[in-house]
Amino acid sequence: MSSDAIVVPNVEFTSRPWVDTLHEWLTTVDHKRLGILYIVYALLFLVVAGVEALVIRIQLMHSHNNFVSPQVFNRLFTMHGTTMVFFMGMPILFGFANYLVPLMIGARDMAFPRLNAFSFWLSVLGGFLFYFSLVGANGLYGAGNAPDVGWWAYAPLTARAFSPGHSTDYWTLALLVSGFGSIGTAINIIATILCMRCPGMKLTRMPLLAWLNLVMAGMVLISVSPLSAAQIMLVIDRYLGGHFFDAQAGGSAVLWMHFFWIFGHPEVYILIIPCFAFMSEIIPVFSRKPIFGYPVMVAATVCIGFVSMSVWAHHMFSVGMNSYANSFFTLTTMAVGVPTGIKIFNWLGTMWGGRIQLKVPMLFCIAFLFQFLIAGLTGVMLGSAAFASQLTLSYFVVAHFHYTLVGGVVVAVFAAIYYWYPKITGRMLNETLGKWHFWLFVIGFHLTFDLMHVPGLLGMPRRIYTYEPGRGWDTLNLLSSVGAFIQAIGILLFVVNLLISYFKGDKAGNDPWDAWTLEWSVSSPPPVYNFASVPVVASRRPLWDLKHPEDPDSRYE
Amino acid sequence: MSAMTTPFPGTWSLPYRGKVAMAGLIIAESAIFTIFVVAYLFYVGKSLSGPTPREVLETPIFFTICLLSSSLTIHFAVKSLERGKQNTFVSLWVVTIILGGLFLFGTGREWHRLIYEHGLTISTNLFGTSYYSLVGLHAFHVTVGLVMMCIVAAFALANRIGADQSRRIDVLAMYWHFVDAVWVVVFTVVYILGR
């Protein structure tokens, strides 16, 4: 019976010294432990970068505020953006992939457990380096501390001439190191999914989470590498006298932009596709129906993966490309909205005719659908190059991408945590605290980011440490800042919930949600070897087949 | 739950994870090289000063032949190992290392000539920057490959490599073929198109 742990009778368990436990965790190569380490690491940075955001919002509460100096503000928005993307978003999604993929495909671990650990510690080194900049190195003008060049680090602002200290170098090195970690994890995910599936799990029977992580990992390979290449070029410029982005020698600032966004755009799809995976696993369970249109969902994701590699210059609509290039990128940007929209419709189709249970994971999923719809539509507006010439580089864009990243990614991560926390820890998260978290966060989110679109429409550019009165931006900014604090309270409740439930939550059992994928067939938490005997599957929902032997999925696929 | 462990009818075979992982690494490295190639091509003819490719580059035909033949020798080395012919494997493997080493020597010699006879360095002009970066990145990958191959050679000479390890050695051979393929592209871009 593969769901039962191997029981060892008559063994005494004495408590171990905490150093031993610490050592075990620091040297683990078990995918579940590494998954937890990634997730905890990312949640820590969520709080750090969240505090950075709160300081930014305080500074922007009214015009001509001087809560922080311009130098500090510029470091804050650089650190906030870089941390959220590279040290919160990527690690938390890699953490979930690490934890869930082997369990969902019936494997005992990832294909390369030691590479897994190595990649994780590379990411940690990257995060550590990035924040070490706060205390390390002093270049000219005391400018040598935290990165302050924006998370895109545009040339030639990053040249030695304009950034004489080490702020750019910390940005470059931290991301180069964690970038290699990401590539390692991506290779591991692909090898695991292609080579370690349990018997019977053909690619067309894999859970969508596995499929979408496969696409995401492929995209990491192709798009993180251009960033690494561009960063190597930047180091060559700054330290070996190179001229890649040196305008005085004929170099091109626009070339950096192309290289960065060839990474940067697929990166945001890398962040959202695992969140689509969470939706595709959670919505069916709480609608009590299989995902609507499994093959179309796979095809749409693969399509997004490819098309998203061709849209990058919509981040450069103000740069002065000719009208043919701008039109091309308008077309591809709008086109990538089609498979994305199809996915939203398919989730809707899953809920349609179901028996929806509004438990906390499902509440976050519904918020995701609503918010990602809006985010996609403002994305269509930004994709129209002519309209974008007004909207780009303004707070409209800031509102749009926070809608996708906070209203999309963060909310989906919350859904995933509420859904899989019972599996990971063996305890249920508190439902009441969860609902408070949900409502406070969603209300705060909308207060902040719905209103934030308007200053953009009223001409407020990005990355300004203060602004002029009389432009109509003051009240809107104040309300946005208030919303930020409401979100912070929501997150505080979430952290409290995580901690309290770990010790006092209801015992979860194997399958608290009555779900259908393989991870719910083992104990909570799973034994270190995952499955006592390797499972054999005959359909996309092996546990449905077991629970409904009179009407198994295998009959319909 | 026992229904979930009934044996799978037929055989269930999946690709070898070493090969899949190496394929993934090759894809990622190809993306890095593509960016350097794009930068090189973009900057062709745009240097504001200094020596041009036409003035200073000499086509390294001999060393290219060395590198490309090393792909042949490594291929046959792996084939011999699969058939259990240890000695042939070791000889072909060592020849591969020598050919790769020759290529590196040739690169080094060319760079010496460019720097000391023509004054072309990475900071001279756009051509210098993009040339040394691209060729240097490739040479770095050759070096890493040679180091790995020397480690394998050491194990082989200690009689630790048999037909059982042929899959792993094949993975390293994949990497080496990739390095050669990249050279074909770099050679075309730098010595043919770029002039």
Next chain:
Amino acid sequence: MQRKQNSIKLSALFVLALLFLFMATAAAAAMADPSTSLTNIFAPQSTSAKSIFDLSLFVLVITGIIFVVVFTLLVYSIVKFRGKAVDAGREPAQVYGSTQIELAWTIIPILIVVVLFLATARVLHAVQDAPQPPGAIEVTAIGHQYWWEFRYPKLGIVTANELHIPVSDPANPTPTFLTLLSADTDHSFWIPELAGKTDLIPNHPNRMWMDPQRTGIFLGQCAQYCGVQHAKMLLRVSVDSPEDFATWVRAQQQLATQDEGVVAGRRIFETTACINCHTLRGTVANGQFGPDLTHLMSRATIASGAAQNTTDNLRIWIQSPDVIKPGSLMPAMKLSTADLDSVVSYMQTLR
């Protein structure tokens, strides 16, 4: 109990919807009132800004319809297909998909994409590829950290931060065509009511045009993060009647005023580091690093809009620029009080 929970949830949903509606209304009100903003992209005052505005309305209507349709379906499905306690243990019909529905909601979005693309391409071409008519004013804008240099090559004028251009009569258009260059990092020229923004990138000249349809002051600022004082790289465009513009041009073409009463101040200016950065046409000062000060007093603001052009602000700016714009590249001149008074008096004669 279940019914009470349902009604709490429904009312929570209702409250959220109300909140959203309120915010949308507040936002719309904020935007509709022109007196609250001089930088509203929905208050276009030029042909290019207007064509972008018309396109944006079209895009907003289409996306608005999509939103209403999908949102309604979403809310309906949550309300209609809520699991009730009485159904516990029974699963609904397990539907796996439907090819027809998938085709429908693939084809319709593709059509929408094509329509939006074509509408956009038309406006792009009209705005970006517009030919330059013979009556156009030519301006070269050079972005600096953290100020704007404006040159009128055909008129022999060099000024900074405040742009004067003539209003453009549709019957006889006199648009302003700008060539955009940069002396250091990337910048972006954005006057929302007159045109979409275009970047100023070193070694990458760009071109844009504006044909303002009414006179007045138009505001904007740098939109591309360019360094520590990016936020205070403000823009002020004065759209003048043809007569006023001609008057302004003639005044700008004059050399720097040689007022005898401020000879002391002028001497200090010409013998300290001021002339290393600033140009005063007709004097020995021909520095290129900082703004041209020949007609400083013709501007309403100093430090690229960071402060009003008053005596006090001039004093502070020369003596400790970090008080007004910390991190700007203007050095603190550390003059004695007497010298500072002289120099400021001299500056104030430069009309």
